[in-house]
Amino acid sequence: MAAKTHSIFDLAIIAPAIGESFKKLNPRHMIGNPVMFVTEVGAVITTVLLFTGGQGASFGFLLQITLWLWFTVLFANFAEAMAEGRGKAQADTLRKARTETMANRLRPDGKLEEIPSSRLRKADVVIVKAGEFIPGDGEIIEGAATVDESAITGESAPVVRESGGDRSAVTGGTRVLSDVIKIRITANPGETFLDRMIGLVEGAKRQKTPNEIALTILLSALTIIFLIVLMSMKAFGTYQSVDFSITVLVALLVCLIPTTIGGLLSAIGIAGIDRLVQKNVLAMSGRAVEAAGDVDVLLLDKTGTITLGNRHATEFFPAPGVTKEALAEAAQLSSLADETPEGRSIVVLAKEKYSLRGRELHELPHATFIPFTAQTRMSGVDIDGAQYRKGAAEQVAKFTGRSLPEPVLADVNKISGLGGTPLVVAVSDKVLGTIYLKDIVKGGLADRFERFRAMGIRTIMITGDNPRTASAIAKEAGVDDFLAEATPEQKLALIRKEQEAGHLVAMTGDGTNDAPALAQADVGVAMNTGTQAAKEAGNMVDLDSNPTKLIEVVEIGKQLLITRGALTTFSIANDVAKYFAIIPAMLVVTFPQISPLNIMRLASPQSAILSAVIFNALVIILLIPLALRGVKFRPLGAAKILQRNLLIYGVGGVIIPFIGIKAIDLVIAALHLA
């Protein structure tokens, strides 16, 4: 679903949105948006006056003003309905995946019972076979299977999910294609990932973000101020024996209060989340999207984000007096239990280059395997008293109990200097040599990081490599800083340190050990392939599990805020021209001498007022695409972005309505509407 983007002019969205615009006229809905609520009240007043009469102006003129006031409200509702409609279309696709399925629950006595998935509760254990839908969010506790997750990710290729490790999470509504798995359910019905996704994209339970609330306060204050202005104007008129018509005062009020931003504010917020969804990223709250705009430190995992997938063993460097074959064999033995891609690549290299057949584990019954962990950073095997080890240079040196021989150290440094990862191989206390694991940096990243620097965002590469290796890759990729030999604790400490210095930090993560860091970061993007713990801890989930996407997330966050600010500026700047249109029109009958103030040379007082009201309404419609798409984002420094946007939306906001109102006036005059 998510990969599908909707054109702005999709009829399937527009048609229901029109209906929604009328439903939203309900005052209970409108009160949430003070600016548009005042507009609606104004429209009601002019409607009543239209039929009670006594306004002195022609019925046709009053009718047109009244209609356009109603259109102003409807257009704002339409903008919101359009934004929601785009989310709904996506939610509908999701809902299809949420169809009621039957689940095979494992009872405590070991027997299976078939119950509807809606009756599953947390901690229930279910068995899912090939061809069946997974009945709820959970974690695989036994087995491995290929799963079709296209309902959520839009990606048709099946993925492997297996118990233990970082790929154990499964999502309700996805389908098992092969094998049988035992799942422990981790979410009650109604609280599942899919439910939350539907809620989010629909914007049903959308809460205003702090920034939206602050803006709404300012817009409300401006609205109250203009209410005071217009009410006092009536009194001022009385003093000078000018009888301002209520309808005209309401028209001026609606033109002056910030209806443009007031009408589009919620659409901008909904569309921001929607744009993330189109990138296959789910934000758990609008607040998270805004926080993404504020981020100024990105923690990027080297693997997968900066370098292409995994490192590969490319060469063996034996220690003096050791043959390449001996080194290759020891390397292969010590990697047999190492299921990481790096470990496998060592086995493969030994086989391909030195024709050493990769032995199966069961061929070595007396062997004790030492698995690789992030803490020990070493793996190996003990066979008949011989301890085969491979791992980071320091760890292996510590293991052998003495410092590495000089030539081996030289190899280690050489490989690190090249940006590769050296792994030292030893048997018991004898160092055999070094394995060269090579990293390949993704293309185009240096440019991208350069743009981030211009925007004031610092990039920090996180890697388990030693500092020398990390430094070389950091240099090649163009990141600003790196954290080498990183453990999850160090990662968390780094985030805390940056936050204390006043930075906002974004990171991606997938493993369970990333969870604390994801929770601590201001923006934590969890990979969908990651563990349930990681997904719970972060405030966004990337369905494509592409760590590079963090960069786009930041851009969308910024774009959302820029759009909001730009339209606010535009809305307020518009008032200048509206004053020039309406004020002379209101006074020229009593004081004909002020006609030079009518600098737009509008045809008649009535047409001037009508033109301003029509412009005010139409501009909402015309700006809907901008609100939904977002202002075009350019990666520049704050000063440059500000200058550019102030020119377009501030100065432009002053000038454009002069042109627009004049143009509408010409049409009105040509059609003899006023």
Place this chain on the structure above:
Amino acid sequence: MNSSGWIQLILYVGVLLAITKPLGLYLCRVLDANGKTFLDPVFKPLERLTYKLIGVDPKQEHDWKRYAAAMLLFSLVSMLFTYAILRLQAMLPLNPQKLGALSEHLAFNTAASFTTNTNWQSYGGEGTMSYLSQMVALTIHNFVSAAVGIGIAAALVRGIARHTAATIGNFWVDLTRVTYYLLLPICAVLALVLVSQGMIQNFKPFDSAALVEPFTVQVPQVDAGGNAVNGPDGKPAMTDQKIDTQTIVQGPMASQVAIKMLGTNGGGYTNANAAQPFENPTPLSNFLEILAIFAIPSALTYYLGRMVKNQGHGWAVWAAMFALFLAGTLVCWHYEAAGNPNFAALGIDPADGNMEGKEVRFGIFNSALFATITTDASCGAVNSMHDSFTPLGGLIPMLNIQLGEVVFGGVGAGLYGMLIYVVIAVFIAGLMVGRTPEYLGKKIEPYDMKMASFVILVLAFSILGFTAWASVSPMGLPDAAGKATDGTNNAGPHGFSEMLYAYSSCTGNNGSAFAGLTANAPWYDTTLGLATLFGRFAMIVPILALAGSLARKKLVAESAGTFPVSGPLFTSLVVGTVLLVGALTFVPALVLGPVVEHFLMHAGKLF
């Protein structure tokens, strides 16, 4: 617009610019409770004694609520004190003219007005106030109301400069230190210089002099009971009165004038204020008086820059103020120099411009400059009749006040008012750089926006609300007899301008007037007095709340993505915000007043 005017303008700006930094640095010391100044040997013992007397621990700082409570308590007590003196004036000493007590409404209006640094005067200075009232009841407020304003500005700046802090300073310390180390010494020097220019300072009764050229005026005829007598045509009967003597005002003038300018108070010793020859004897005294108005407000921008460790920001705020000042001065000067086209028919050379209501000694430029400065700041001293300005020339002082007097502004009040616009500017435009808005490392959140919005709302509500009430209330309308009700002396847009100006001036705590409004009457005294209180305290309290909120916030690190708060771009942004958010509110009122009057004047219709 002659070259002499241009030269004086450049000189004025040059000197103002030159004193900004040194005075700003001095302010940093004064506003720091532990700051050392060269006046410590003189004032330190007095400062310590003051704290002891009022029982204040100067080392203890307060949060915004305690700061605000202290400020409100102090203002209330000092207002009651002044009210009491004015009501008891007849019984108190230092009253050689034997002036009577003030009425309840005038005493309320005056006490409110001086407590709020407004100095709106519904009375004629020398004809109403005894020497004691001038020196004690009024001059004290000239000092302390100015010190309160500077203290509030310092509290807000501290709020901006600090982070994760609970306190914003100690009200009593700010009040004491500003009065002793800043206002008293400068005023002492300034008063002496003014005396050297011919200003008076004594306790003598009023003098009288025989006129060299006696003249005759027509005055309304009155019967034995003092009531006007109507002639046979039903109009008030007039009678000739020969004027051959002149009463010449005396008293402690220089001491009050110095603080009236420096503290942007503006309440004149005499009714004619700075147009009276004693109160403004020479071109130099005129220059010093307008320099004194802007001195502290200008230096406070430097203080801001220093405190937030971003001098560029301080100067950017200064530049925004300067741009608005320059524009106002030039527009006002232009329209006064252009004059009233209807004068030509009376045989007046149009090149003379509009000299109505202006001192010949000062001429058009110095009157326009004085009018602009006194309303940019919340001073309100005048050296010409603003009521007699051309409509658009008079629009400038009115607009200056309505913007909230943020163009340098009142001492302290100008800075904190401008910083509210800065917060709003940063909030709206800050979004446009793609981050949630932050001001000098502080995120601007709903609470802060609530306080800032409240401030601009108060301004509009008080000015427009009261003026609207006056427009439709029988109490506000002109009455042919001029007795039954209060009201304006002029009809049409000009009469409207007079009301609008009065409420703008009082809400803005300015104090200058489009005279012509019969303001000393129960309804106007009361509503104008309320406007001064509203315009002062309904703004200060939310501003202190904002200061407290900003002080509590954590600091966000600065980067290339941070909203820039210095440089020409920021300055233009602030100017734009002041005009779009501030001025737009008053456009309809200004059009109905001065702008309509302007077009009518060109059509030959005068009011």
